[in-house]
Each structure stands twice: as C-alpha cells, then as structure tokens.
Amino acid sequence: MASRFLFVALFSLAVFHVSSVPSQLQDFCVADLNSQVFVNGFICKNPNAVSEDDFFFSGLDKAANTSNYMGSNVTAVSVTNLPGLNTLGISLTRQDFGSYGLVPPHIHPRATELLVIVEGTIQAVFISSTNYQMYDKVLNKGDVFVFPQGMIHFQYNRNSTNAVAFSALSSENPGLVYMANAAFGSNPSISDDVLAKTFQLDKKTIDLLQARFSTTH
Ligand SMILES: *[C@@H]1O[C@H](CO)[C@@H](O)[C@H](O)[C@H]1NC(C)=O
Numbered sequence: 001m002a003s004r005f006l007f008v009a010l011f012s013l014a015v016f017h018v019s020s021v022p023s024q025l026q027d028f029c030v031a032d033l034n035s036q037v038f039v040n041g042f043i044c045k046n047p048n049a050v051s052e053d054d055f056f057f058s059g060l061d062k063a064a065n066t067s068n069y070m071g072s073n074v075t076a077v078s079v080t081n082l083p084g085l086n087t088l089g090i091s092l093t094r095q096d097f098g099s100y101g102l103v104p105p106h107i108h109p110r111a112t113e114l115l116v117i118v119e120g121t122i123q124a125v126f127i128s129s130t131n132y133q134m135y136d137k138v139l140n141k142g143d144v145f146v147f148p149q150g151m152i153h154f155q156y157n158r159n160s161t162n163a164v165a166f167s168a169l170s171s172e173n174p175g176l177v178y179m180a181n182a183a184f185g186s187n188p189s190i191s192d193d194v195l196a197k198t199f200q201l202d203k204k205t206i207d208l209l210q211a212r213f214s215t216t217h
C-alpha cells in the first residue's frame with residue numbers, strides 16, 4: 001500500500017516536472033546572454049568560463065525608489081541579471097510599497113508566485129479562471145500567500161506606512177504582463193473601435209486611456 005502510494009506520488013511528481021521546467025541534464029547551464037543562437041531559454045556559457053559571480057546578485061537589502069505613479073517598485077532577480085538561474089526554474093523579487101502603493105493587476109505567464117511580507121500590511125488578490133472568483137487576503141508581517149501560475153493578481157498597500165515583501169517565482173524567466181498596458185499600451189495599438197466595443201465605452205474615452213498608457217510604457 002505504502003509503495004503504491006509512493007509510486008503514485010513519484011509519478012505525479014514526474015508528470016508535474018515534465019509539464020513545467022525540464023529536469024536538469026547537467027549541474028548548471030549559466031546563461032550566455034550575448035549568444036546569437038536562440039533556443040528555448042538561453043544557451044549555456046562555456047562551463048570553463050563560469051565563476052561564482054554567475055550565481056550571485058547583490059542589493060536586495062536596499063529599498064527601491066517608490067516615488068512613481070503606482071507608489072511601488074519591484075526589483076526582480078531573474079535569469080537576465082543572475083545568469084546562473086538559467087534552466088533552474090526559480091527566481092526572486094523584492095517588492096517595495098510606499099504609502100498606498102500598488103503593484104497593478106498583472107500575470108506571470110510562466111510562474112507561480114509565493115509572496116512573503118516582511119514589513120507592513122499588503123492586500124493580496126487574484127482572480128481565478130472559474131467564474132472570475134476573487135481570492136482576497138490581507139497579509140501582515142510573516143504572512144505568506146501564493147498566486148497560482150497564470151492568474152491575474154495584484155498587491156496593494158492599503159496603508160500610509162511603507163510595506164516590503166519578497167517573492168519566489170517558479171521560473172527563471174517568469175514574464176510579466178500588466179492588464180492595463182496590454183489593453184491600452186500595446187505596440188502597435190489595438191484599434192479604438194475594438195477597445196470601445198470590448199470595454200463598452202465610447203472611442204473618446206478609449207483614446208484618453210491609450211494616450212495615458214502609451215506614455216507610461
Ligand atoms: C525603482 O527603483 C530603482 C532603484 O531605486 C530606480 O532606479 C528605478 O527608477 C525605480 N523604478 C521606478 C519605476 O520608479
């Protein structure tokens with residue numbers, strides 16, 4: 001019975017693994033960010049040229065500047081600034097929130113995000129693909145919340161005091177799509193008649209939104 005359970009557990013793990021990041025075929029594959037060869041991910045740097053600095057990033061002790069429209073600033077540590085993460089299926093962020101700071105609704109197409117609050121209070125929300133169900137939780141210092149892969153989510157500091165969070169993501173290259181920017185700030189723009197019909201608004205309102213997002217790219 002126990003071995004059968006173990007088999008099922010291992011089988012599920014194997015299936016899960018295949019359906020996400022492929023398993024490692026070697027110790028590491030430090031990204032060669034300058035390679036002109038395009039593969040799924042980044043090509044490996046010559047292992048003889050790899051050093052400890054390829055596995056290193058510094059500076060997450062520092063608060064990032066939140067004096068911007070959203071009042072937030074996310075510092076991501078992913079394959080592009082820590083090349084040793086290539087093929088490992090993991091990355092990290094530091095998230096600083098000023099007074100009423102917001103990380104606006106967005107998705108990570110390739111990662112689940114595990115958030116932990118280290119200072120202040122954050123409202124964490126995601127919307128599922130089943131009946132647009134909202135999951136909404138207020139998090140305090142030490143609290144952890146998970147945003148499942150692909151779900152639209154946001155983090156909001158409903159307070160005048162600062163907040164700080166860190167998160168782990170299940171991809172070295174999670175990707176980031178802000179909903180508002182995708183709708184109103186694409187390049188080239190989605191035509192305003194399509195957006196007017198989609199959002200059930202007049203074209204003039206759409207044009208105002210498009211003007212706003214084309215300048216805040
Ligand atoms: C985020 O913080 C960094 C470091 O303080 C700063 O250079 C950058 O301009 C900030 N980004 C935004 C959007 O405010």
Ligand SMILES: *[C@@H]1O[C@H](CO)[C@@H](O)[C@H](O)[C@H]1NC(C)=O
Nearest residue numbers: 063064065066067068069073
């Ligand atoms: C933060 O960013 C704002 C807007 O860009 C800038 O005016 C301010 O000097 C920055 N603060 C620091 C501490 O760098």
Ligand SMILES: *[C@@H]1O[C@H](CO)[C@@H](O)[C@H](O)[C@H]1NC(C)=O
Nearest residue numbers: 120121122138158159160161
């Ligand atoms: C705002 O932060 C203060 C200080 O941490 C806390 O006492 C208060 O409950 C917070 N308010 C909200 C609405 O979360």
